[in-house]
Amino acid sequence: MKLFKQTLLAVAIACSTASAWADEVQVAVASNFTKPLEAIAEKFKAASGHDLKISAGATGKLYAQIENGAPFEVFISADSKTPKKLVEAKMAEADSQFTYAFGKLALWSSTEGYVDDKGEVLTKGDFKHLAIANPKTAPYGEAAMGIFGKLGITDTITPKLVTGENITQTYDFVSTGNAELGFVALSQVQKEGKLKSGSAWVVPQDMYTPLSQDAVLLSSAKDSASAKALLEFLKGEEAQTVISSYGYGLPEKTATKEK
Template sequence: MKRFKQTLLTAAIIFSTTNAWADTVYVAVASNFSKPLQAIAETFKAASGHELKISAGATGKLYAQIANGAPFEVFLSADSKTPKKLVEEKLAEADSQFTYAFGKLVLWSSTEGYVDDKGEVLSKGTFKHLAIANPKTAPYGEAGMAVMEKLGLTAAITPKLVTGENITQTFDFVSTGNAELGFVALSQVQQDGKLKSGSAWIVPAEMYQPMAQDAVLLTKGKDNAAAQALLEFLKGEEVQTIISSYGYEIPSPPSPALPPQWVKGAMRE
């Protein structure tokens, strides 16, 4: 019943915004979620007429840009602590934060058969380079370091690390062969439940801290009804199907609807 009410609420918001002038929403998104967001942007535009202007990067670097006055209105982070910090610093709206997906880490190589399904290639150490996102700014990089620590391989592998500025650059290192393998987001190498290419080990979730990826309405977007509608749209069944197809887990039960003040703000007369 709650899910039915949520669907009606989302439909009402989209209907109301469709009948108004289309707006633009400036979205900062963690690199791992850039492709899913592009697909969501098309669906959102078809439903509401609103367009997304997307800027992707490492979560830590996007935070720095927001703190320095970047004109973003919505932030889709790769963690939950950064949006919370933005709320605490009055750069994001209280009560607007929610988890839109749980990320999954994968050890991937663009070469067929290179990575085994148990990740034993790490302990063999026959590779020259392993790519990883900067653990200081990218949660997926932090998770990769946690896996190596868990396996007791940090000291042995650290000299072989090639550090990407974000998860997109990390993926590029591996896809171009500059690194034989690397820790990347499952969303980058999987579509509709199938590995796009190469070989991979989906790292067991217990080997790193859960990567709850949270969304938040930034202060610069509080008066943009389209920004508020986007956050509500992310909770709809159609969007959650898109998110799942990229290998993410959906929060269960789904995140609650936005508080009444946001819903009211998203409804246009």
């Protein structure tokens, strides 16, 4: 009986020690980066023991949630200006903000051969619906609107637009056929340099403002070792390899290091 009690005590101590070291980090992430983050989460847990609780959405909507007191610890944005706004509002730590990836935009259709590799399908206009993410809250949607302006087709294309709440919903509109084509994140349709399905035009980088995607530590978690560990892990080789595999550009210092 004594031995049994000692065993139970040892198990209890081991469990309490494990729980003291293993935390759950509350992460707000832009929808375009959900899949890469899920892959990174597995590697982060293996390395640190910490789990991630991921809440995905449009960057602007996540900002509003943080502003209204949502219990997030880390914000992984689809742009750099929204984390900066949080820093300026004293809701995020200035010295923690950094660029983890550069997003790329693709015009995609779930139908093979529908989108040509120069995007000329856009100017021909032989389609009923084109999906984009809400340009007011999603940087990828804002970038898409800029492309219409450069091509001089804003007026003709606006009546055909179907607007997704975020880039995930935009992808869903196209994948289900509710829109013949749409502007999505390249990371949603490409893996290891290969298109997963359908047809796509990878938009040249000089056609839209670079989608510099930044992460930041929220001030509510400034003393959280696990939240800080996640941000450091995002900068590391394991995470950056995952990020690159989904078609994102890497920050220059990381890209240089890997050459």
